[in-house]
Amino acid sequence: MQRALLAGLWISIPCAILGVFLVLRRDAMIGHGLAHVTFGGVALGLILYVSPIFVTLGVVVLSALGILKLKEKAGLYGDTAIGIISSLGMALGILLVSLAGSFNVDLFGYLFGNVLAIDPGEVWVSFLLAIGVLVTTILFYQEFFFLTFDPESARTSGVRVQRLEALMAVLTAVTIVLGMKVVGILMVSSLLVIPAAASLQVARSFKEALVFAAVLAGGSTTGGLILAYYLDWPPSGTIVTFSGILFLLLFLFRKLRVRASIRKQ
């Protein structure tokens, strides 16, 4: 349980922080799309008898960069490029599963996640990757913020927009692969989207949004895992549901606050 809690926290917090940038850039669907690609990556890792986390990492990073290139070179809208790459990733997974036909149980664990079964090696890999994502985000914070708010003006301030977008795509890919172990492929995008969306209900500045998202992600993971442990519920579903409830509460809080301020006027 302790191992699951630690891994859950340091995976969900970078996911939520990066999620704030993605949600505000209206790029939240990239998380969902890349999650589909992880299915192909995991299947490839299992068929090759190589650690699925590393194979998936490679496949998903390449796919994230592929989405950017497809947008740029083919002149496609972002959601179209995401749709193409995610479908191809899923198709690859289905083909490999069908060809191998023998690792359905392992794959089930990746689809639905089981952070309670995480092993010490995976905990360390997750820790190092999560630290990498956090440090990179802190170092590029100002550029990411400018890029999120106003990409055109960012370019006229000397910000290298294309490189930063590629960096953000790579970070997203890494967080998706990390999150896959906590809540599974099917729900991993929730770690990026829900705490970020919940924090935006109450944040008054960008820094506040990042801090609130991190706190909410930590709270959801801790609360969800404790509930799952004592009630014997599936951890992934419990974490995401807990997170969804927090979003709902903050949404209602914002509505009440707006109503109160209108009444005061």
Next chain:
Amino acid sequence: MGNNVLISVENVSFGYGETTILKEVSFTIAVADFLALTGPNGSGKTTLIRIILGLLRPSQGRIFLLGEEIDQFQQWNRIGYVPQKATNVDPYFPASVREIVAMGLLSKKPFPRFLVRQDEELIDGALRRVGMQDMKKRRIGELSGGQQQRVFIARAIVNGPDVLFLDEPTAGVDAETQTRFYEMLSELNQKENLTIVLITHDFSIFSKHVNKVACLNQRLFFHGTHDEFCSSPVVQDLLKGEHHLVCHRH
């Protein structure tokens, strides 16, 4: 290129597929010019500004910004830019006024571009110059269009740039706010020698504030001083009823 030339546009053409947007446009902008770039809708004004700033690549021609060819240009801290529809801000975007103005400081900071205490003074100074010092902690989406415009001007001038580009900055803003806004620009132009390039459809500001006018309609069909603009037969024919409004200084 003369010593006081800040921007040089040389024979620039641009198009999408077979549609021509700009054709063989050439002109220069000098230090402390307050240039109004005008023309009908779809005449290529925004495209020209985006080409000058390196956001679009021309199909033909060259741009020199502060003496450097745009492809090699690095002195972004000397440029301020307020894009078209800058004030179409998502009302729920969680950014404070302070954070927005701080973005303008990035261009002169080395990696990792963290803000330091002196930056706070620059932010305060820029907000003071546009009369928004009391709004520093407010969320940008809570402000009116006119107030947001002032914040974006503060972001554009926080580095003390040499040139400020504004793309239709008063679209959708009430007349009183517009008047105050142009007075503020005039003050920056006259007291601080700030060169201003302003895209506008609003002829009424010509007589009071700008000293140069450029008229564009794919080709540049006029570029000169305000007085030359008013005596030009081409312009008189174009403006007809509006000539009095545009050409009589008050």
